[in-house]
Amino acid sequence: MEITLNELIDEYSFDDLRELLTECYEDKFTRHVKGYESMYEDLKNRSNHPLNDYDEHTGHTLNDCQIHITHVLDNEEELDYHHLCGKEGSTDWNLSFTPWGRWLQMSIHPETILNYSAKEIICHSLWEMTYYGYNEKDIQLQLAKLDNMDTLSTEELDELSAIVSIDELDDLEITEDERDYLKDLLKYEIESSSDE
Secondary structure, three states: OOOEHHHHHHOOOHHHHHHHHHHHOHHHHHHOHHHHHHHHHHHHHOOOOOOOOEEOOOOEEHHHOEEEEEEEEEOOOOEEEEEEEEEEOOEEEOOOOOOHHHHHHOEEOHHHHHHOOHHHHHHHHHHHHOOOOOOHHHHHHHHHHHHOHHHOOHHHHHHHHOOOOHHHHOOOOOOHHHHHHHHHHHHHHHHHHHHO
C-alpha cells in the first residue's frame, strides 16, 4: 500500500515536528520558524488535488514520481546530508519548484519508508519544499525568473544569486556569461558573509 505525504502530514501537528526540524536543519529552521509553521498549517488545510497532470517544468507526470530520500555520506568530500528527490524509475527529479498540492499527493518511495521515520520524511520534505521560499507565490516567481533568465536585468540576476547555490548553476539553462556572473556574485556573497 502506498502512503502519500498528505497522509503523513495528517498524522502530526507542527509542534510534533519542531524538535526534529531543529535537529535536522537548525540554522534555517531557527531563523524561519514562523515561515515553516505557516506553510505547514497551509498544507494541513489543503484539499486533495488530482495528480494526473503533466509538469511542464520537469517534463514528467508526478503520479509516476515518488518522494525518495537517501543519506549521503562522503568522508573524503566531508559531505553528510539527506538528498530528497522525485524518483521515477531510474530518474531523479528536483522537486523544489513542484506545487505543494502535488507534493501532498506524491507517494513515499518504499526505500524511504524503510530507512526514515514518518516525522523524518515530513521534515526533509518541508526543507525541500521551502528551499526557495515559504509560500508558493514566492517560489513560482523564482521559477518564472529562472525560466526567463535571458531577459533578466543585472539587478534581477543579483537577487537570484541570493537564492541559488553555486552547485545549482550548472543545471540552469543560461548563457555562459550569465553563469559566470552568478558564480562571481555567489562567491562574493559567501566570502562577505564569512568575514562578518
